Amino acid sequence: MQFSSLIALLPFLAVALASPVDRNLGKRYNGVRIKSNRNGQCLSVPGDVFGDGVRVQTVDCANAQKWNINPGSGSVIHVPSGLALDAGTGKDNNEIVKLWTSYPTLFQQTWYLTGDNRIAITGGDQCLDQGSEFEGTQTWKCTTGNTNQIWFPIDENGNNLDPNGNGGNNGGNNGGGNGGSTPSPNIPKKDVYDDPTDGSHRLHPVGRDDLCVTVDGAKVDAGTQVNIAYCAPNDSENAKYQLFSVTGGQKGEIKLRDFPDKCLNSNVAGGNGQAIWIDDCNKASETQRWDYTGDKLRVDNGGNICLDVVLGSGKTAGTPYDIEERLQTWECFEDNTNQIFTIKY
Incomplete structure (x- = not known):
C-alpha cells in the first residue's frame, strides 16, 4: 500500500x-x-x-x-x-x-x-x-x-465491558426515557446566570439551569464537538461558546451568537449515538436544521432523531473548562428527559 x-x-x-x-x-x-x-x-x-x-x-x-x-x-x-x-x-x-x-x-x-x-x-x-x-x-x-x-x-479477567459505560443509560437506548428523572443527578449544582438581553440564549438540560450546551475547548474550528459544561457568566470569555441564536418555537439553524457562520451539525445517517459538532453553516444541509417547536431539539429532516444527553457519561477534563457530560443524537422518545432542553427567559 x-x-x-x-x-x-x-x-x-x-x-x-x-x-x-x-x-x-x-x-x-x-x-x-x-x-x-x-x-x-x-x-x-x-x-x-x-x-x-x-x-x-x-x-x-x-x-x-x-x-x-x-x-x-x-x-x-x-x-x-x-x-x-x-x-x-x-x-x-x-x-x-x-x-x-x-x-x-x-x-x-x-x-x-x-x-x-x-x-x-x-x-x-x-x-x-x-x-x-x-x-x-x-x-x-x-x-x-x-x-x-x-x-x-x-477487563483484566477477559470479561466484556459495556460499550455504553458501566450500564449507564445511553439516551434512548433503553427504549425511551430514564423514568422521568432529571438528567445529571450526580453533577454538583453551581451558579445560574440570566441570559443576555440581546436575544441570545443558553440551552440547558431540563432541570439543570447551571449546565449549558457548550462547544468543547473554547474553539470554533469546524468539527469541534459540542457537549455539556457548567454555564459561564455573561462577561466571561467562555460564554461565547454557549450562547446561541435560538428561541423556543423555532425551526432552522442554531448559530453561535458570536460566530454566526458556525452552526450545530449532526450525523443522522450514522444512526443512534452520533456526536454533535460545530460546523460551517450551510442552509442546504438538513443535518444543520433543528425543530425546537416542542421541548426537544429534533433534527428537522423528516426523521425522528433528537439531541440527547449521554447519562452517566462522566466528566472529561479540559481547558479552559471541563466537559461534564456528553451529547449525542438518538431516536426521540416522548418520556425521555435526557432529550428535553430548556431556555431560561
Missing part, C-alpha cells in the same frame, strides 16, 4: 488543525484491552517500539498493550506511548490504522465506541476493521453484519 506520502503529510495537517494535548484524562475505561470479535485477539502494536506511523495490529490478548477508550466519542489512546489511534484521512476504505501524536478533535483520531461495539470515526462512515491478521487493522465502511468491525473492551 502506498501510504508513505500520507504519513509524511499528516504532521503538517495536524498542526494546522489542532495542538497536541495529553488525552490521558477523563476516560471511562482506562487501561483496558480491546478484543476483536473475529479472531479473539486484542488490539496492540507488535513489539515495544512506539512512534508516529507504527501500524496497529492484533495479538494474543495476554501479550496485548492497553488503551484508554471512552464510550461515546473521543480519542483512543495507546497507554504505553500516549499516542492516539489514527485512521489516516478517516474517509476511505482500506486505510492503515496506526499510532500518531494525539491531536484532540482531529477528524481521523476522533472515534465513537457505539452501543453495538463498533469503533467508528465520529461524523464519518468508516469503522475500525480487523482486516488481515498479517496486515493488521484497517478502516472500512461501517456495515451492518460485518463482524470484522465488532470490538469489545475487556
Whole structure:
C-alpha cells in the first residue's frame, strides 16, 4: 500500500488543525484491552517500539498493550506511548490504522465506541476493521453484519465491558426515557446566570439551569464537538461558546451568537449515538436544521432523531473548562428527559 506520502503529510495537517494535548484524562475505561470479535485477539502494536506511523495490529490478548477508550466519542489512546489511534484521512476504505501524536478533535483520531461495539470515526462512515491478521487493522465502511468491525473492551479477567459505560443509560437506548428523572443527578449544582438581553440564549438540560450546551475547548474550528459544561457568566470569555441564536418555537439553524457562520451539525445517517459538532453553516444541509417547536431539539429532516444527553457519561477534563457530560443524537422518545432542553427567559 502506498501510504508513505500520507504519513509524511499528516504532521503538517495536524498542526494546522489542532495542538497536541495529553488525552490521558477523563476516560471511562482506562487501561483496558480491546478484543476483536473475529479472531479473539486484542488490539496492540507488535513489539515495544512506539512512534508516529507504527501500524496497529492484533495479538494474543495476554501479550496485548492497553488503551484508554471512552464510550461515546473521543480519542483512543495507546497507554504505553500516549499516542492516539489514527485512521489516516478517516474517509476511505482500506486505510492503515496506526499510532500518531494525539491531536484532540482531529477528524481521523476522533472515534465513537457505539452501543453495538463498533469503533467508528465520529461524523464519518468508516469503522475500525480487523482486516488481515498479517496486515493488521484497517478502516472500512461501517456495515451492518460485518463482524470484522465488532470490538469489545475487556477487563483484566477477559470479561466484556459495556460499550455504553458501566450500564449507564445511553439516551434512548433503553427504549425511551430514564423514568422521568432529571438528567445529571450526580453533577454538583453551581451558579445560574440570566441570559443576555440581546436575544441570545443558553440551552440547558431540563432541570439543570447551571449546565449549558457548550462547544468543547473554547474553539470554533469546524468539527469541534459540542457537549455539556457548567454555564459561564455573561462577561466571561467562555460564554461565547454557549450562547446561541435560538428561541423556543423555532425551526432552522442554531448559530453561535458570536460566530454566526458556525452552526450545530449532526450525523443522522450514522444512526443512534452520533456526536454533535460545530460546523460551517450551510442552509442546504438538513443535518444543520433543528425543530425546537416542542421541548426537544429534533433534527428537522423528516426523521425522528433528537439531541440527547449521554447519562452517566462522566466528566472529561479540559481547558479552559471541563466537559461534564456528553451529547449525542438518538431516536426521540416522548418520556425521555435526557432529550428535553430548556431556555431560561
